[in-house]
Amino acid sequence: KKQYRIAVIPGDGIGKEVMPEGLRVLEVAAKKHGVSVHFDHFDFSSWDYYEKHGQMMPDDWKDKIGKHDAIYFGAVGWPAKIPDHVSLWGSLIKFRREFDQYVNLRPVRLMPGVPSPLANRKPGDIDFWVVRENTEGEYSSVGGRMFPDTDREFVTQQTVMTRVGVDRILKFAFDLAQSRPKKHLTSATKSNGISITMPYWDERVEAMAKKFPGVKWDKYHIDILTANFVLHPDWFDVVVGSNLFGDILSDLGPACTGTIGIAPSGNINPERNFPSVFEPVHGSAPDIAGQGIANPIGMIWSGAMMFEHLGEKAAGKSIVDAIERTLAERTLRTKDLGGNADTTACGKAVAEMV
Amino acid sequence: KKQYRIAVIPGDGIGKEVMPEGLRVLEVAAKKHGVSVHFDHFDFSSWDYYEKHGQMMPDDWKDKIGKHDAIYFGAVGWPAKIPDHVSLWGSLIKFRREFDQYVNLRPVRLMPGVPSPLANRKPGDIDFWVVRENTEGEYSSVGGRMFPDTDREFVTQQTVMTRVGVDRILKFAFDLAQSRPKKHLTSATKSNGISITMPYWDERVEAMAKKFPGVKWDKYHIDILTANFVLHPDWFDVVVGSNLFGDILSDLGPACTGTIGIAPSGNINPERNFPSVFEPVHGSAPDIAGQGIANPIGMIWSGAMMFEHLGEKAAGKSIVDAIERTLAERTLRTKDLGGNADTTACGKAVAEMV
Numbered sequence: 110k111k112q113y114r115i116a117v118i119p120g121d122g123i124g125k126e127v128m129p130e131g132l133r134v135l136e137v138a139a140k141k142h143g144v145s146v147h148f149d150h151f152d153f154s155s156w157d158y159y160e161k162h163g164q165m166m167p168d169d170w171k172d173k174i175g176k177h178d179a180i181y182f183g184a185v186g187w188p189a190k191i192p193d194h195v196s197l198w199g200s201l202i203k204f205r206r207e208f209d210q211y212v213n214l215r216p217v218r219l220m221p222g223v224p225s226p227l228a229n230r231k232p233g234d235i236d237f238w239v240v241r242e243n244t245e246g247e248y249s250s251v252g253g254r255m256f257p258d259t260d261r262e263f264v265t266q267q268t269v270m271t272r273v274g275v276d277r278i279l280k281f282a283f284d285l286a287q288s289r290p291k292k293h294l295t296s297a298t299k300s301n302g303i304s305i306t307m308p309y310w311d312e313r314v315e316a317m318a319k320k321f322p323g324v325k326w327d328k329y330h331i332d333i334l335t336a337n338f339v340l341h342p343d344w345f346d347v348v349v350g351s352n353l354f355g356d357i358l359s360d361l362g363p364a365c366t367g368t369i370g371i372a373p374s375g376n377i378n379p380e381r382n383f384p385s386v387f388e389p390v391h392g393s394a395p396d397i398a399g400q401g402i403a404n405p406i407g408m409i410w411s412g413a414m415m416f417e418h419l420g421e422k423a424a425g426k427s428i429v430d431a432i433e434r435t436l437a438e439r440t441l442r443t444k445d446l447g448g449n450a451d452t453t454a455c456g457k458a459v460a461e462m463v
Numbered sequence: 464k465k466q467y468r469i470a471v472i473p474g475d476g477i478g479k480e481v482m483p484e485g486l487r488v489l490e491v492a493a494k495k496h497g498v499s500v501h502f503d504h505f506d507f508s509s510w511d512y513y514e515k516h517g518q519m520m521p522d523d524w525k526d527k528i529g530k531h532d533a534i535y536f537g538a539v540g541w542p543a544k545i546p547d548h549v550s551l552w553g554s555l556i557k558f559r560r561e562f563d564q565y566v567n568l569r570p571v572r573l574m575p576g577v578p579s580p581l582a583n584r585k586p587g588d589i590d591f592w593v594v595r596e597n598t599e600g601e602y603s604s605v606g607g608r609m610f611p612d613t614d615r616e617f618v619t620q621q622t623v624m625t626r627v628g629v630d631r632i633l634k635f636a637f638d639l640a641q642s643r644p645k646k647h648l649t650s651a652t653k654s655n656g657i658s659i660t661m662p663y664w665d666e667r668v669e670a671m672a673k674k675f676p677g678v679k680w681d682k683y684h685i686d687i688l689t690a691n692f693v694l695h696p697d698w699f700d701v702v703v704g705s706n707l708f709g710d711i712l713s714d715l716g717p718a719c720t721g722t723i724g725i726a727p728s729g730n731i732n733p734e735r736n737f738p739s740v741f742e743p744v745h746g747s748a749p750d751i752a753g754q755g756i757a758n759p760i761g762m763i764w765s766g767a768m769m770f771e772h773l774g775e776k777a778a779g780k781s782i783v784d785a786i787e788r789t790l791a792e793r794t795l796r797t798k799d800l801g802g803n804a805d806t807t808a809c810g811k812a813v814a815e816m817v
């Protein structure tokens with residue numbers, strides 16, 4: 110029976126605090142479902158490592174973690190000490206690009222017992238996926254500045270969309286929609302304002318839709334789409350967007366379900382040529398780091414997504430079910446959700462429910 | 464005493480239905496406050512005009528409306544019959560560019576009696592302005608496609624930010640913040656992902672902030688900013704963003720206050736070298752056009768913004784007050800807000816309250 114090798118990277122801030130709880134729950138679920146996992150721990154991709162070595166990762170980082178079955182990642186970034194473009198572009202965004210993790214996948218689900226900022230919404234009303242293109246689009250590094258420090262100064266940056274890049278994320282999204290009961294896909298566009306790249310995106314959506322006659326699809330401009338996340342979150346099933354639009358929608362969506370602190374994500378290479386990265390949506394949270402009060406559920410839920418990605422559906426589902434039961438039990442939750450458990454107590458509670 | 468000359472362009476769909484109500488209210492308010500206004504009516508910038516003439520506007524459109532004190536605009540666009548890039552880029556976006564209306568200004572205000580999709584928010588909790596750059600940024604026309612219909616196909620589009628363009632919108636936003644009791648400005652960025660243009664935006668914000676020591680300011684990445692519109696709408700006072708970010712925030716903001724159908728906007732040239740355009744945020748709404756049920760309040764409120772822009776503060780305020788009273792009175796509202804008035808009845812109700 111295959112043993113999975115997981116690279117564990119806690120990173121910065123609360124990443125280091127929630128990681129032990131994530132591992133705790135993964136170990137319990139693995140044992141219960143007969144999944145064999147081995148964890149390798151790495152200290153790079155962190156401010157600590159940078160302080161010692163002057164770079165975010167060792168030169169041979171790809172050799173160190175490139176052969177693992179998946180990467181379990183806490184959080185990176187410590188903006189007061191190290192600029193974002195060094196920390197994020199030197200690790201997280203590097204993984205996405207160099208491991209070709211072209212899918213960023215995030216659930217938007219209203220969980221039992223979690224207060225939603227939206228009026229009159231109950232669990233079951235909101236349950237969809239955001240599928241985000243994760244390697245190109247608006248996050249290009251192409252552009253520059255001219256006439257610095259004069260009145261003629263200007264900067265430009267290109268959005269780049271390739272046929273390969275757009276088609277593969279759309280295929281992933283349509284496949285996902287087809288696998289779900291509602292079989293409904295929504296595309297995020299802005300072709301009425303962004304007049305070159307976005308009409309191209311629309312064109313490729315239309316072409317891909319022809320290959321999925323069983324999937325109903327629609328599209329909204331990003332401005333009204335964000336409005337509809339608030340006004341009609343029940344309209345959505347699978348929402349696909351470019352790197353930037355997906356980024357926005359996958360923060361706004363979890364916010365609408367009151368769960369930004371517990372939302373998980375996968376940076377996925379569907380072909381499995383490279384390891385995928387699973388990480389909570391919250392960052393390193395310098396404001397609460399060191400207090401032991403961070404909510405570990407985003408980390409734990411990301412572990413469930415990792416098991417599902419590895420093909421261990423039953424183990425993954427047992428974790429998500431345990432999260433739901435823990436959230437429903439008021440006192441076992443962390444403070445941010447109005448409970449009175451600390452990080453460890455909450456992690457133990459989930460582990461016991463698995 | 465000066466007589467204001469206003470160019471009136473109803474445009475398409477419900478634009479033509481709400482315009483008479485806007486004019487009705489403007490006339491009442493003008494009479495009451497001794498404001499002298501003359502309206503010139505134009506049929507271009509509409510599908511009807513395009514059908515007859517094969518273009519959205521006459522060649523001499525600038526001579527026809529360029530000398531007016533303001534343009535009062537209904538809605539443009541009829542996507543089933545005429546592509547967006549012809550209708551929008553041939554009128555609305557042309558006005559913004561050629562009349563140098565570099566400010567797009569929209570209020571986000573929770574009005575009495577309007578149901579908000581957010582839980583537990585009451586009038587007074589949400590009251591801020593979105594200031595959007597309206598001429599450059601992501602809405603450039605620079606870019607193109609290579610290797611069409613092959614696997615190497617790609618498209619690019621540049622975001623362009625000029626020193627002049629960024630500084631003048633920031634100055635407008637800081638000025639506005641300084642004039643308000645809270646004196647608080649929030650900048651929308653995404654410099655951790657969009658690595659060239661957005662750091663430049665941040666740099667210019669920092670430079671401008673030095674000139675406004677009385678204004679407290681902060682910045683958020685656009686992803687978490689949209690989340691905070693839902694989670695903490697009470698945090699904001701003046702929010703400034705690029706063309707795209709401002710577009711998104713000024714739909715999401717009104718959605719959070721339940722008022723997307725009644726939200727107004729101004730496309731403003733602060734130097735008054737050219738007329739500014741005042742229009743409701745809603746579009747031509749083909750789905751309900753022709754039924755006489757459209758909510759005229761977005762059009763009416765836009766008229767109030769126009770009077771304020773012209774310096775007729777008292778007349779403008781009397782209209783906003785009348786809107787508030789009409790909204791509070793359940794039956795006088797249109798169906799979309801749960802009332803039972805049609806477009807004309809609602810318009811008359813506001814006019815009577817002025």
Ligand SMILES: CC(C)[C@H](C(=O)O)[C@@H](O)C(=O)O
Pocket residue numbers: 301302332551710
């Ligand atoms: C119609 C469209 C081009 C326009 C824009 O994106 O600017 C609209 O959404 C707006 O906000 O006025």
Ligand SMILES: CC(C)[C@H](C(=O)O)[C@@H](O)C(=O)O
Pocket residue numbers: 197356655656686
């Ligand atoms: C940290 C930042 C660069 C990143 C992104 O924009 O991709 C984050 O917001 C995310 O969604 O993972």
